Amino acid sequence: MKLTIGHLYPDLLNLYGDRGNIQCLRKRLEWRGIEAEVIPFISGDTIDFSKLDVVLLGGGSDREQELVCSHLQKIREDFRTYVEEDGVVLAVCGGYQLLGHYYKTQTKTIEGLGILNIKTEWEPERLIRNIVLNSPLFDTPVVGFENHGGRTYIGDHTPFGKVVFGLGNTGKSGQEGVIYKNVIATYLHGPLLPKNPHVCDYLLEHALQRKYGTEIHLEPLPDELEHKANSYIADRYNDKKYVLKETIKRYT
Numbered sequence: 193m194k195l196t197i198g199h200l201y202p203d204l205l206n207l208y209g210d211r212g213n214i215q216c217l218r219k220r221l222e223w224r225g226i227e228a229e230v231i232p233f234i235s236g237d238t239i240d241f242s243k244l245d246v247v248l249l250g251g252g253s254d255r256e257q258e259l260v261c262s263h264l265q266k267i268r269e270d271f272r273t274y275v276e277e278d279g280v281v282l283a284v285c286g287g288y289q290l291l292g293h294y295y296k297t298q299t300k301t302i303e304g305l306g307i308l309n310i311k312t313e314w315e316p317e318r319l320i321r322n323i324v325l326n327s328p329l330f331d332t333p334v335v336g337f338e339n340h341g342g343r344t345y346i347g348d349h350t351p352f353g354k355v356v357f358g359l360g361n362t363g364k365s366g367q368e369g370v371i372y373k374n375v376i377a378t379y380l381h382g383p384l385l386p387k388n389p390h391v392c393d394y395l396l397e398h399a400l401q402r403k404y405g406t407e408i409h410l411e412p413l414p415d416e417l418e419h420k421a422n423s424y425i426a427d428r429y430n431d432k433k434y435v436l437k438e439t440i441k442r443y444t
């Protein structure tokens with residue numbers, strides 16, 4: 193078996209170690225004897241989505257998002273078809289915002305892909321801190337780091353998680369990210385996947401099932417260290433001095 197991972201625009205969208213998500217996807221396939229090919233597409237490259245099994249769209253500054261916008265418009269329809277045909281996507285922060293209709297910054301409105309029915313608007317106070325979520329997809333917490341000026345309004349979409357500690361989509365809604373088909377769109381950097389191997393395996397399993405059939409299941413890996421790192425953060429905010437919006441899920 194083999195998965196091909198498309199890393200979109202690492203020349204412009206690669207904040208706070210987003211590239212670590214690629215390394216995590218690759219390593220967790222290789223550790224299970226599954227071949228992994230990573231194709232970086234820099235801005236302007238032609239992208240054949242039919243060859244891709246996982247797509248990563250990382251975060252960027254407002255300026256970089258503005259630069260990448262014209263390239264995104266050229267791949268818009270192919271990207272949409274890929275998503276509608278259950279292609280697996282991880283979109284982080286700036287990439288999450290660009291999956292929506294627009295991101296209105298302090299000075300401009302950057303047109304997004306319009307694949308998700310969401311919109312983002314900048315406000316002067318940046319939302320920066322560690323963040324812990326309970327996601328309906330997992331029995332265990334999702335932890336990360338957020339740093340964004342944009343507030344994302346997700347309408348009727350399903351959020352990726354409920355914010356237990358941190359700020360999330362708008363700092364007020366108590367929601368974080370979006371799940372749509374096989375897309376996970378989120379504000380969580382960190383990078384997200386090494387900190388949350390269960391999220392990595394979710395994406396990989398869905399990509400393998402799309403390609404090879406629903407009976408494919410990934411073997412568990414000895415993730416004691418990863419679980420300890422994840423629990424360390426969850427425990428830090430499970431302290432009485434923090435006001436939590438709900439009880440943090442625990443690794444069992």
Ligand code: GLN
Nearest residue numbers: 251252254285286341342
């Ligand atoms: N520039 C966007 C914002 O500030 C996205 C930032 C990011 O990708 N971390 O909201």
